[in-house]
């Protein structure tokens with residue numbers, strides 16, 4: 001089982017833009033939100049755009065993304081490191097494909 005690890009805390013981490021913001025901005029409504037209050041696809045995109053804009057101004061965006069890719073739980077939830085969960089999952093798949101292609105070339 002993959003464990004969750006926190007990255008080394010860089011100087012200035014306490015000033016990251018996401019700190020103190022509403023978790024719903026980053027992760028959407030909780031799973032127990034009644035269906036009639038669930039966000040629409042458009043609302044989700046707008047919410048994620050706002051979160052990603054905050055990440056774009058964050059000095060830790062690269063570290064945050066790499067930490068999430070390395071230690072997150074499969075890139076499954078929320079906006080982290082300037083990417084949505086779906087974007088991170090695509091990136092993880094692409095990196096695995098690239099690694100496999102490099103391994104194939106090295107074997108051949």
Ligand code: SF4
Pocket residue numbers: 016017018019054055056058059060061062064065079080081082
């Ligand atoms: S990049 Fe990471 S630390 Fe920075 S605002 Fe986004 S989620 Fe927060």
